[in-house]
Amino acid sequence: MADVTTAQDVVTYRDSVAEGIAREMRRDPSVVCLGEDIGAAGGVFKTTVGLFDEFGPDRVWDTPISEQAIVGAAMGAAMTGMRPVAEIMFSDFLACCWDYLANEIPKVRYMTGGQVTVPLVIRTANGGGLGFGAQHSQSVENWALTVPGLKIAAPSTPADVVGLMASAIRSDDPVVFFEHKGLFASKGAPAPDGHVVPFGQAAVLREGTDVTLVALASTVPLALTAADRLAAEGVEAEVVDLRCLIPLDVSAVLRSVERTSRLVVVEENPFQGGWGGTVVSVVADEGFELLDAPVKRVAGANVPLPFADALEDQVIPTVDKVVDAVRSLATY
């Protein structure tokens, strides 16, 4: 994250999570939270600090270590008039309740012929970069992407955390909300009052004429840093932050490629089955004439995440890898 250290008024991504939830809990009494250690302890990532004090144990529920029951109970509550926000501590643990994300929550509206609505949010700390090893570092947004019926948000800035959280909690559809571990300490401008970022609207964070960098969550600051470095070499990169994977703003990507004629997608999840595959396939299908070069994907490698920093750098996207990918296109 590009730190806005000069501004007086900066907040962290971490604090914005609690701020975003609190704003919705104040607005709507049907919003309730549940998860492990989210109450008095404030969450293992300190992303729910203050909620328990303000809203009490009825609305901020400390659960046992029971991922299936957390998400299953959130589903039952959502079907019957509440708007639960369930926390799954590390996104890797979504595998423990994957049945609910893959089979129950996303299908019930469809298979009941529209009888049942599931307005819930599953929040989770996603991604690598902190040296937590293979079972606490995965970027798993591609898991969720494979399941029709889930909406997916993954903010990159503190203001977007608040704005997308508002949309997620107000959504009548189920949302998986990926907070990136590597961004928790990053800072940025606070969200204005009443800030809502609609789903399915990408943001152009930097304008450029030579190449489009499409990024999400942790790869947004990477792409911005790469763009700065490329600018020094005379290459102007446009950086598009998708913000959401479903709905996916491919229109914004196509509009950008129309200006730049080159595309690099930067995604942390593994290359195989990653969301970048969908983005580039749509561009290849609908924007083929816009392109002057092949499309590139800088993605995670298809290996479990290793522990050592140097090894982790080998397998997840880095600024160097993004710069190299762009250079390879510039000379095409």
Place this chain on the structure above:
Amino acid sequence: MTETTTATDLLALHETMAVIRRTEKAAHDLFLSGLVKGTTHLAAGHEAVAVGTRAALKDGDYAFATYRGHHHAIAWGATPEECLAELMQRSTGLNKAKGGSMHLTKAEAGMLGSYAIVGAHLPMAVGAAWSARLRKTDQVAVAFFGDGATNIGAFHEALNLASVWKLPVLFVCENNFYMEYTPIGSVTGVGNPAADRAPSYGIPAEVVDGNDVVAVRDAVARAAGRARAGDGPTVLEAQTYRHYGHSRTDPAKYRPDGELERWMERDPLTVSAGRLRESGTSDDDIKAAEDRAAAVVEQAVAAAKAAPQADLGEAFTDVWADGGAAWRT
């Protein structure tokens, strides 16, 4: 039998069970004649559990069922016509022909779905009970499940969570002694798969005669009373038997000789008819109720057969709350 049970109440329960039994038979016949595709998990033999449970509850109480859920849907007010139309892939089906036998749902009546992943819906019932508590209603939520589901992790997570918060949820196990083709006793470390586990979660349990609609109703009434009083969940293990195999492809050859016959002597409709006679209802009145049930189902079969096939446009509706299925902008 409780003092408040009248012969009229009993006859109504009997008639609903007869409607379910006839609907199951119709589903079976329609399958054999090629009009029902996929699979069905018939609940013939289990009627007393669904009907007895519903009879003890109030309008607005929630139910969550399994893929073997025809009886729960009908007990909660789905009509045989809606159900059979669903099985026959008609546009008039209960779930617009998008659910099928394993997913019958009557949400407006509180029957919030049938779930085909074993045990998955138990935490959902806990969540619905939590929601009732938060909204300060006196609703209870019931999860119906098979004996096989008691060895799934979600069962244990759900019981513990319900216990910790003393939630108004009833866990109603339909112990038919088989999980698919395997006797439950051969894969379970305790004799009563649901009731024996409940105490380890601090939850009271009862083993009930699941073929006696009045016994089920009375046990559920006790459990619901505790739940509404804030005393938390109950596990009820209703012992019963399925007359058909596990699903349409299962001839149930694994059942020991004589087992089915012994259970048929205590068929829920036989038990209920006996009780009716004892309480002074005439054979003619019993037969009239059964004839009414037969007529309803016969008419339902005809109407479902005459209904239009699934509406093709429905493939792309109901993914999202706005009615559509768009994944991109």
